[in-house]
Amino acid sequence: MTTSSRENDWAVWMRAAMAGDAGAYRQFLVSATPHLRALARSRCRGFGVPVGEAEDIVQEVLLAIHLKRGTWDQTRPIGPWVAAIARNKLIDVLRRRRHITVPIEDLVDSLQAEDLTPELSARDIDTLLGHLKPQQREIVRSISLNGSSIRETADRLQMTEGAVRVTLHRALKTLAVFYRSSARED
């Protein structure tokens, strides 16, 4: 598949997602992930970071894409937008890992590389989940690990669906803050 037809798909899915289509949103994220993974692995190799940590980077970038999705200008191509978010996070992560200053020019925005290895688990996120409030953690676990829907989670925890949604959203925002502050602590 060529870059432009892939990015066309991404743009179509993302436009539908921004209109509320969850299925299209999943397709976009699933399709972007292998490219983010290939990029993260090649950067890890390039900067001497263990490749095993690439999946942590992929997850942090996916979270950033999610939280910043409203900044994509739908009249512009989506590839450069994804690349700019990935670049911002890669600079952060590589600085954190290596205690070095990463020259920005070295981070090519190409998302071309293909890598079909199945996804691995990331470890950082499990550590960070441990810092969430108990209710946030419970909801995150329920939806991600058990694959429950918002409604099932709400019924089980005797909450309203709205409250579950709000808690989930706060949890994701908090996770992004944790990622950043772990960058500063080092």
Add this chain to the structure above:
Amino acid sequence: MKTDDLIELLVKDLAPWRFRSILAGAVAGGIIIAAILFFVGIGFRPDISEAVKSNRFLFKFAVTVSLAITAIWVTLSVGRPGGSLAHRGLALAIAPALLVCAAMVELLVLPESQWTPRLVGHNARFCLTLIPLLSIGPLACLLAALREGAPSSPGLAGAVAGLGASGIAATFYAANCTDDSALFVITWYPIATLIVTTAGYLIGRKLLRW
């Protein structure tokens, strides 16, 4: 956690929002706060009904409004990932260019003996304090909106937001100030704007990382 599980989590959190709408809300909020402060604490100059017939008075608004509009338009661009001054930055030259032209005309039409008194004016101290004061609300609103954005360069985004906030604040202040000469405006307004822009840069560098 597996990445597929994370994706499920993100999909469940899908709700539509646009950075553009958030920024528009922030601009409206900032204008309202500055307006309240203006009407409660400062108000129009006493001779406002005469002043609106003067071209010098009206031209101040051409400068301040164009600064506000161009800077907010550029904020929309630098608040997005990969945004830089390359796309829209040139628009920021419009307000200074208008002001320089007006100042040159002023030098041509005024006798030389009038240059210094007009430049010094009567309200320099108010200009340097009221513009930064009026811009606090708009700057806070714009920075809050930018936190939802994703500026590749946080300091730059904060600085451009500072320019936009100055433009809003200066528009209100200009309706109070009795110094209408472009020589006054080109001397003092940019200093006030620089104070706000520097504040925006420093706060943005800390606050707008994501």
